Amino acid sequence: MKTGEDKFVRRIAKALDFKSQKQLALGVGDDAALLVHRPGYETILTCDWFLEGSHFLPGKHPPDSIGWKCLARALSDIAAMGGRPRCFLLSLALPDETTFKEKRWATHWLEEFLGGMRRAARQFGCVLAGGDTTQRREILINVTVVGEVLAGRAVQRSGAKAGDRIFVSGTLGEAELGLQKLRRGTRISPKKDRALRKHLYPEPRLALGQWLADRKLASSMMDLSDGLSSDLPRLCEGSRVGARIEAAEIPSPKGPLTASKQQFDGLALALNGGDDYELLFTVNENDVRRIPRSFQETPLTEIGKITRERRIVMAHQDGTTKPLLPRGWDPFRK
Amino acid sequence: MKTGEDKFVRRIAKALDFKSQKQLALGVGDDAALLVHRPGYETILTCDWFLEGSHFLPGKHPPDSIGWKCLARALSDIAAMGGRPRCFLLSLALPDETTFKEKRWATHWLEEFLGGMRRAARQFGCVLAGGDTTQRREILINVTVVGEVLAGRAVQRSGAKAGDRIFVSGTLGEAELGLQKLRRGTRISPKKDRALRKHLYPEPRLALGQWLADRKLASSMMDLSDGLSSDLPRLCEGSRVGARIEAAEIPSPKGPLTASKQQFDGLALALNGGDDYELLFTVNENDVRRIPRSFQETPLTEIGKITRERRIVMAHQDGTTKPLLPRGWDPFRK
Numbered sequence: 001m002k003t004g005e006d007k008f009v010r011r012i013a014k015a016l017d018f019k020s021q022k023q024l025a026l027g028v029g030d031d032a033a034l035l036v037h038r039p040g041y042e043t044i045l046t047c048d049w050f051l052e053g054s055h056f057l058p059g060k061h062p063p064d065s066i067g068w069k070c071l072a073r074a075l076s077d078i079a080a081m082g083g084r085p086r087c088f089l090l091s092l093a094l095p096d097e098t099t100f101k102e103k104r105w106a107t108h109w110l111e112e113f114l115g116g117m118r119r120a121a122r123q124f125g126c127v128l129a130g131g132d133t134t135q136r137r138e139i140l141i142n143v144t145v146v147g148e149v150l151a152g153r154a155v156q157r158s159g160a161k162a163g164d165r166i167f168v169s170g171t172l173g174e175a176e177l178g179l180q181k182l183r184r185g186t187r188i189s190p191k192k193d194r195a196l197r198k199h200l201y202p203e204p205r206l207a208l209g210q211w212l213a214d215r216k217l218a219s220s221m222m223d224l225s226d227g228l229s230s231d232l233p234r235l236c237e238g239s240r241v242g243a244r245i246e247a248a249e250i251p252s253p254k255g256p257l258t259a260s261k262q263q264f265d266g267l268a269l270a271l272n273g274g275d276d277y278e279l280l281f282t283v284n285e286n287d288v289r290r291i292p293r294s295f296q297e298t299p300l301t302e303i304g305k306i307t308r309e310r311r312i313v314m315a316h317q318d319g320t321t322k323p324l325l326p327r328g329w330d331p332f333r334k
Numbered sequence: 335m336k337t338g339e340d341k342f343v344r345r346i347a348k349a350l351d352f353k354s355q356k357q358l359a360l361g362v363g364d365d366a367a368l369l370v371h372r373p374g375y376e377t378i379l380t381c382d383w384f385l386e387g388s389h390f391l392p393g394k395h396p397p398d399s400i401g402w403k404c405l406a407r408a409l410s411d412i413a414a415m416g417g418r419p420r421c422f423l424l425s426l427a428l429p430d431e432t433t434f435k436e437k438r439w440a441t442h443w444l445e446e447f448l449g450g451m452r453r454a455a456r457q458f459g460c461v462l463a464g465g466d467t468t469q470r471r472e473i474l475i476n477v478t479v480v481g482e483v484l485a486g487r488a489v490q491r492s493g494a495k496a497g498d499r500i501f502v503s504g505t506l507g508e509a510e511l512g513l514q515k516l517r518r519g520t521r522i523s524p525k526k527d528r529a530l531r532k533h534l535y536p537e538p539r540l541a542l543g544q545w546l547a548d549r550k551l552a553s554s555m556m557d558l559s560d561g562l563s564s565d566l567p568r569l570c571e572g573s574r575v576g577a578r579i580e581a582a583e584i585p586s587p588k589g590p591l592t593a594s595k596q597q598f599d600g601l602a603l604a605l606n607g608g609d610d611y612e613l614l615f616t617v618n619e620n621d622v623r624r625i626p627r628s629f630q631e632t633p634l635t636e637i638g639k640i641t642r643e644r645r646i647v648m649a650h651q652d653g654t655t656k657p658l659l660p661r662g663w664d665p666f667r668k
Contacts, residue, residue: 004664004665005664005665006568030415030490030491030492030556030572031380031411031414031415031491031556031557032378032379032380032411032412032414032415032417032481033378033379033380034376034377034378034379034415034483034488035376035377035378035379036376036377036485037371037376037377039373042368042369042370042371043368043369043370043371043377043480044366044367044368044369045366045367045368045369045421045423045463045464045478045480046365046366046367046423046464047423047425047464047465047466047476047478048425048466049425049427049466049468049474049476051427051468051470051474054427054468054469054470055468077365077366078366080365080366081364081365081366081368083366087379089379089380089381089478091381091382091383091476093383093385093388129379130379130380130381131381132381132382132383132476133665134383134385134388134389134665135388135665136385136388140383140385140474142381142383142425142466142476144379144381144423144478146377146379147366149368151370154368156364157364157365158364222364222365223365234340238364330338330339331338331339331467331468331469
């Protein structure tokens, strides 16, 4: 007597350990999820598209990676506020089974997708609370993540002041290099290739974000999803300031920067590559000594300074200074 | 220096009164929204797809109606829990301007869409808190609504007991009749046609849901989105009970049930028509006298009884009883 949609919802709920949850009053199977919140905390809300052809290539991206990444990148917005994840809603539109079977890449797609999502959910402590399902020719995903942060401690984009130092976590541009390798069909396992792994299985910097927020060390913060050259202007706009960054300080990918036979420029990858999910944050100059060189094995690098003058420039080693143009990912670019 | 996406986000934020909000600590423009919650309340979370071709027909549905309806139907899930709306996240994927201009129906699409959404947001007291935007050949919408309910007062699907009476609000099947009129291109203004109005501009039964929840009058509740024949089994499944409904009691559309030249059966519309967004709820028999015949001009009709035996049957006026088969909307139906 159950409809197709009911069966589909049960399959998702089972794969994602729906019953094992204590912090939710109820969820999958009712009209909406109920979340009991902790006194003294504020709720963080964020959502992200993850669409076939736009955000992943169905024949290239393993479904396990798609499941992991669509949750991980939404969690990166929680990290960027200094928050802790609580639960997520999964909106999923999938082709019918017949259409799926016609596509060679689609065998066991849903199982593998849910497997990757389950691993990410467990690793980052974020449980499924609900969602919506429908049928569609193409795979469409939208993930809403709910997090929490101590009241008043959320780190925003608006707090950077002139003189603050600018930091980034990790290495920038690796994920873009990984994407280029994937596009060119380089047959490497993500286990053996750092760039590919970074592109397919990004790790939101939740612990770092919380550490900075709890100690009030970051005056402003955001995550790098579209590339430093597009995201730094957004932070500066939010804080009504400018920035000067040092080309030589930007942590770019090392080693042979090739995908198939094409050679890439490390600095261009680091400035304009998307999908890094590293944190960009500013620190008052008096607090800089409290920032370690690395946090849980992720390097923290000072790349420049916030300026009163509302321009964003990059200083090169030859002494020249040029405006930094936003050349990162923009779905609306002509 | 702003990217295309930044401009698009600002346009949405402006149209939806983003700055006028007090209950949100921050939102559009930062990585995530921050929600300050009231002590003694739980948070309700729900999300809904609204996709071109699946949930609306771009040449047939006015963009104003699409903006209204995608928010109203997500709010209906908040009504079904007895909750109050707080804020929403809008995920929107749109074609580029060139593609839009090629489509005759698309002039001023975004303005009209945001206009309809703004009217619904104001009418139902739900403010924009954030979202995600991207570019896509087809229009894709996903709405997440956050609501609140007094702790312990949320009405779930699991509370119906044998002997409880089954009620529905409003008239069932009108929205389906409206859709049939729209599909057949009947040139009627929704102002003059009740069925068309119900299909294009549904009104979530928020006040009724809250009234029932605050007084603990409903033992279980859900909203009717796919049709009574599909939704009643879901409520019974959630409560591990069965139901017996009376065909003669089901509030079906009155008047000439025609769209173009086709004649429709009122009972079939009421049982299987989707998009009603009325409330289906159960009431302990001792509380039935406290349920008025109508609530704010919306009729409340007793249509049957919950049974211990886990079957769902409909009794006809000729004395026969037949199983009720789920024939409502199911995106996964073969």
